[in-house]
Amino acid sequence: MHPADFQPTSLNALRAWLYEHHIRPSKRLGQNFLFDRNTLQRILLVADLLPDEAVLEIGAGFGSLTQALAEHGARVTAVEIDSRLKPPLQAIATRYSTVRLVFADFLELDLDVLLDTAFGIGGIGSVVANIPYAISTPIVERLLSRKNRFRQIILLVQEEFARRIVAKPGSKDYGSLSIFVQYHAAAEIAGVVPRTVFFPQPEVNSAILRIVPASPSTVPVNNEERFFAIVHAAFGQRRKTLLKALLAAAPQIGLPNDRTRVAAWLSAVNIAPERRGETLSLEEFARLANTPPEPSNSPEAL
Secondary structure, three states, X not given: OOHHHXXXXXXXXXXXXXXXXXXXXXXXXXXXXXXXXXXXXXXXXXXXXXXXXXXXXXXXXXXXXXXXXXXXXXXXXXXXXXXXHHHXXXXXXXHOOOEEEEEOOHHHOOHHHHHHHHHOOOOOEEEEEEOXXXXXXXXXXXXXXXXXXXEEEEEEEEHHHHHHHHOOOOOOOOOHHHHHHHHHEEEEEEEEEOHHHEEOOOOOOEEEEEEEEOOOOOOOOOOHHHHHHHHHHHHHOOOOOHHHHHHHOHHHHOOOOOHHHHHHHHHHOOOOOOOOHHHOOHHHHHHHHOOOOOOOOOOOOO
């Protein structure tokens, strides 16, 4: 089959191409190729792209989403790590002059250079991508490290991962990742996608996750490093009370190694010491981070 004749939305064509070129989808790279036209349309509806919008795609695969974005009128910069997939992707880029291909590991690229290439120097655009399950967390963290460059981030991810992102306090999915993303952005699950629309089929369903960055953040925090240190300490030992978890990490988060003082500090910001970290809201974590304990030599020391 000539690359120009290959259709990434045809399961038969996908299987034939893999067989003809002796390509086995890589588990290490998390390759589950999306071929379903209805799912592609659902993603485009969620993205609701602006006319001629610049889009970054991470993990282009055989190019089904790349092609759908280009047909929709987007200017696409598609990143793909697997050089075995060059011929079909280059065929799409030949058909659509608005498609630019980058064959590299997204996590190893200079992100500022990539975004300037995709969006123009200092420009803003959207991310629309079907990303590998195994590296979803580092991809999301990396994108949010440059959140001011994105109008929105639309990701097709493992459903369980999406539920962790949008989880509320007290739920089993709620954790430090939930806090991280919800601090930097508003996030929602825009729909669940069955495993049957991928080849090979993954073991679980996926979800369309929409993330809209907030600037500077969704809650005011005086010191982000201290804020996230407290969050990680609180979730680091989920079975322990918040008091015990924070005491265990006291030196790392700038707290006195004194049970009475830390308990008094928690109570002073209306957080019961016996609560567990997974019950605290984003606002409560911010309140903790913004209210450090009094120094030990203060007349009002805790």
